[in-house]
Amino acid sequence: MRDNIITQNRLKELLNYDNELGVFTWIKPTSNRVKAGQLAGTPHSMGYTTIKLDRYLYLAHRLAWFYVHGSWPNEIDHIDHNKTNNKISNLRDTSHSDNMKNQKIRNTNTSGINGVYWDASRGKWASSIHVKNRNIHLGRFVDIEDAKKARSDADKKYLYHQNHGDK
Template sequence: MQYSNKYAEMAKSGLVIYEPTTGKFFTKDAKERRTKVDHKGYLRFGVNGYGMVIAHRAAWAIHYGEIPKQHIDHIDGDKTNNRIDNLRLCTHNQNQHNQGIRKNNKSGFKGVSWMKSLRKWQAQICCNSKVKHLGFYDEKEDAARAYDKAAIEIHGEFAWTNFRE
């Protein structure tokens, strides 16, 4: 069974009920399905005959009746929030732009790092697999604002900004 067909067939089977406003999944007898967070932070649950399924792909398949060939992005960056209004189609690159701060980040801001030799904060952003330098700053918050401005210009609605509203 192909990856995408698995979700389309499961959606048609009626074995899983999806509540789009809450993002929760239920069995056909209205019991909430137990989910597990996988090693990448996504919710998964088991369905008899289909194995473990990824919750956001199941949500999309059940709600829209098909699984797209594109990626599905969690708008708010929360991989466990599978409300339909938090899911959108995207390319691989767009999905990468909407990533938050990495675990090994030391500045506390995306796109900001300390330049020891200059004793200044550096702002940079990745665009089309190339790093673009945005300047050096005395304050890391100023570097973070420079990153945010560039991210909105370059990545648009998929920009993950440091000062989120």
């Protein structure tokens, strides 16, 4: 997938973007398989929507940003973690580091709280946070709520997004 190949004028010639719904529709289809007015894009294996324009494949959320702002984003964060919600109000241009501060809770998480895990060797809850390629240990706690508070305080201190760790 590429950026910087298509111009904003060409994009707007081919597609209409509805920023309230977060969807693209064809104005001028580039294939016989689609018609003007049809929704543009197909699901990608990673859950994102892709759109093929002039032989190049683009991620719809990046196109949405480019369509509205006229510049290519560094990295797009879906604020609500829904990879198909391409409403401009749900997208933010961010660095990779900041994008990592707004992740869904991993499906391997057993505590239900990001950065909190059971330390079986000590029989306590442990809390940690990842900052600038370092894992920072926040402490071990008898009560899971104390471990959760330590992580929540660290999230604020290190400017993690308020949705970080949501399901």
